Amino acid sequence: FSLGSILSTGQTEGIAFTGNNRGYITNETLLSVPPQLKEFDLNPYLTIPTLTEKNNKHNGGIFPGAVNNYLSFTIPQSSGRLSVLITNSDGQVVYKGECENTINIYTGNFSEGSFNCIIYNGINLVNSFSFIKIK
Numbered sequence: 001f002s003l004g005s006i007l008s009t010g011q012t013e014g015i016a017f018t019g020n021n022r023g024y025i026t027n028e029t030l031l032s033v034p035p036q037l038k039e040f041d042l043n044p045y046l047t048i049p050t051l052t053e054k055n056n057k058h059n060g061g062i063f064p065g066a067v068n069n070y071l072s073f074t075i076p077q078s079s080g081r082l083s084v085l086i087t088n089s090d091g092q093v094v095y096k097g098e099c100e101n102t103i104n105i106y107t108g109n110f111s112e113g114s115f116n117c118i119i120y121n122g123i124n125l126v127n128s129f130s131f132i133k134i135k
Contacts, residue, residue, distance in 0.1 A: 010036065066132045069108040075101045075119065075126060082126060085118045107133055 003009050003025065010027030017023040021042040029035050075082070084103060086095035094110060103119075110133045119126045 006030065007033070009033065066134050067107050068134050069106065071103070071105045071107050071117070071131065073103055075103070080121055083120050085120075087116050087118075089114045 003012060010030040010033035012025055013028050014026045015023060023040055023042075025038045025040060027033070027036050027038075071086075081098050081100065082103070084095065084097050084099060084105065085093060086105070088094050088111070094115065095105060097105070112133050112135060114130060114132050116128065116130050118128045
């Protein structure tokens with residue numbers, strides 16, 4: 001990721017992120033370059049696919065923030081076998097399995113609390129997110 005030559009952009013003084021992979025860069029005056037505030041968007045550079053909700057009637061349409069008996073979703077850009085690892089807030093593995101791009105995991109036997117789900121193909125991360133198990 002290049003900001004350009006110091007002769008055209010000035011001396012960078014600050015970088016701030018605003019969420020949604022967006023942010024701002026400021027520079028001070030340097031030679032004939034005036035102070036500037038530039039906005040940037042990192043989304044075009046990120047390649048992690050987004051999750052899409054599957055028919056999730058078990059959870060009343062809540063996805064993926066809270067689940068009760070099933071964690072269900074698809075990863076549309078996926079091809080081949082995926083490994084899924086779910087850990088609880090203590091880092092203990094509570095689920096480990098394989099699937100294709102459609103994932104439907106029974107969570108009825110999970111305790112209430114927060115969990116992390118990591119999805120990968122071989123050694124490459126495909127996606128990760130957190131969710132809460134409710135009654």
